[in-house]
Amino acid sequence: MTLSGAPAVVRTDAVLDFNWRQGTPDAAIGIDFFSVRWSGKLKPLYTETYQIYTTSDDGIRVRINGELVIDSWMKQSGTERTGSISLTAGQLYDIQVEYYENQGDARARLMWESPSQVKATVPASALFLPSAS
Ligand SMILES: [Ca+2]
Incomplete structure (x- = not known):
């Protein structure tokens, strides 16, 4: 829960849509009491207010440009959370x-929705590595 210490695994994920159930993201990680930090860039297609959604088991929080859009750092099972943020098309x-x-089931999913796009998992085409500019 404290995201402390050296990472057990470092890798690149194309999208955030995982349902590990009672498993683990990686053989190097136990099935319970693990945490993940994904860092990258998000590039929206429209200049609009976006609704950001997560489904998670257990805790999750989302920051965009340092703004805490979703803050749900608690024990929970398969819960959807939402928050909104105004974004500008093409900006990283x-x-x-x-x-x-x-403990138990584990899942994490990141979705978005705007007046011009239906609710869906944030696609790989909108996500970039932290070094992108
Ligand atoms: Ca759980």
Whole structure:
């Protein structure tokens, strides 16, 4: 829960849509009491207010440009959370998603929706590495 210490695994994920159930993201990680920090850039297609959604088991929080859009750092099972933020088309925003698994099932998903796009998992085409500019 404290996201402390050296990472057990470092890797690149194309999208955030995982359902590990009672498993683990990686053989190097136990099935319970792990956490993840995803860092990257988000590039919206429209200049609009976006609704950001997460589904998580357990805790999750989302920061875009340093703004805490979703803050749900608690034990929970398969819960959807939402928050909104105004974004500008084509601009690269820092995005950070932190997640932790307590026990039992584990899942994490990041979605978005705007007046011009239906609710869906944030696609790989809108996500970039932290170094992107
Ligand atoms: Ca759980």
